[in-house]
Amino acid sequence: MFRQILCVAVTLAAVQAAGELTILHSPESVTFRGEEELSQTVMTEVFTAALGNTPKLRSSWDGMAINDIFDLPEAVVVVAVEGVKSIESPSGKHYPLIEDESEETTWQALSGRLEERDKSKTLIRINLEDGVDALGQSVLGELKVTPIDESSLKSLSVKNKWDREFLEQTQLLDALTKKVSQEITVDDKADLYWFVVSALPAVIDAHRDQPAAVKEAFAILNNALSRLSSAFMDAYKGKVIIAAFTNDASHARHTRAAGDEVTRSIDNITVADVNPSKEYDETxxxxxxxxxxxxxxxxxxxxxxxxxxxxxxxxxxxxxxxxxxxxxxxxx
The missing domain is CATH 1.20.5 (Single alpha-helices involved in coiled-coils or other helix-helix interfaces)
Structure with a gap:
């Protein structure tokens, strides 16, 4: 009995919110409120509903309210920042996020849901880790990355491998930002843009004894996100949801491993889907x-x-x- 209780406690501890969802912008037709935590699977349902689609899973999360069903957002822009608990953004609405799946799994679930409704929608995922060589001719056109201005750096250095990789990803994000107004054509179909930033954890590990360098890295990232937000807000005339969330991939793997161990250890406990929602046709x-x-x-x-x-x-x-x-x- 004690062993079973211990296994359950380990599982509950493993799935506690270790990430964060930050809503950087939302139109007047959609309001985000409160500070209630949610999981990444629920986050998929939230964005699905915000774009006017019927959610497939029932959730009690009430952090979002749709004020006008006839004036819904025309796009959702998401930036996934891997390996950190928070982007420490000074603006936006913040919600504790339970990492119950990987970033890529969330993308596949959300993009697949939208593609079921209309296969001609714009669904774009760009992993900045691929670098300018791989993304030089991206879906948003040819990217021209501005060289890093070393004089603007205070604690970070391009001579440091981890700093340089992080700065290159933010520069690549800026290059994509410049393409937003040039390449995006707004129509009556909802769009999804997904960007992945993965170089920040290495910077934090490399500067554990230099809080100023870590602070500068977060400031650079948030400035890049602010420019990206402004570009998409202008392109969609404000009718867009812009969000950033943190996801520690290693934490998600540990959570799944802990769940598997509990399943093997507890034979008499059955996990059931509570309150499954009825599935409706797209019409x-x-x-x-x-x-x-x-x-x-x-x-x-x-x-x-x-x-x-x-x-x-x-x-x-x-x-x-x-x-x-x-x-x-x-x-x-």
């Missing part, structure tokens, strides 16, 4: 809207007809007279 929102407004129009039309008949003068040229005249004569 459900359209049919629901048609029936809803038809019902509203029908009810008001019926009320108007009843009022008109009630106020009608029962003269000889009216339908009331014609239907009751014979009865009136017979009664007389």
């Amino acid at each position: 459900y929102p359209v049919m629901f809207t048609i029936f809803l407004w038809f019902g509203v129009a029908f009810v008001f039309s019926l009320i108007a007809i009843c009022i008109t008949i009630a106020d009608m003068d029962p003269g000889r040229d009216s339908i009331i007279y014609r239907m009751t005249s014979n009865r009136m004569k017979k009664d007389n």
Whole structure:
């Protein structure tokens, strides 16, 4: 019994929120509120619902409210920062994030959900770790990276391998930012852009005794995210959700390993899916809207007809007279 309780405790500890979701921008039609934690699987459902699609999993997370279903965001932009607990952004809404899957798994789930609805949507994932050589001719066009200005650095140095790789990723992010206004064409289809930054943990490890260098790295990253946000806000005229989340890949692997160990150790415990939601066809929102407004129009039309008949003068040229005249004569 003690062993079972211990295994459950280990599992619960392993899945505690170790990351963070930061909403950098959202349009007026979608409001993010509160500070309740959520998991990456729920994050997929949140962005799915924000773009007007029906979520497949039921969740009690109430950190997002849709204010206007007829003016939903036209795109979601996500920056995944691997290996850190927080990007330490001074702005935006922050939520503790439970890392129950890898960054790439979340991308596949979200992009797959959107592709099911419309295969012509723009779905772009760019891993900045690939470098300018691999991304030189990206889906956003040819990238021209600006050389690193060493004079602007205070504690970081291009001579340090880890610093240089991190700076190259932020420079590549800036190059992609410049392509946003040139290459993106806004249409009536929801788009998804996904960028992965992975070089920050190595910088933190290399400067454990230099907090100024770590602070500078976070400042550089947040400045790059701010420029990226501004570019997408201009391109979509504000109708876009821009978010950044942190994901420690090693932490996710440890969590899954702990879960496997608990499964092997506890034979009498069955894990079940609680409150599974009903799956709806992709035409459900359209049919629901048609029936809803038809019902509203029908009810008001019926009320108007009843009022008109009630106020009608029962003269000889009216339908009331014609239907009751014979009865009136017979009664007389």
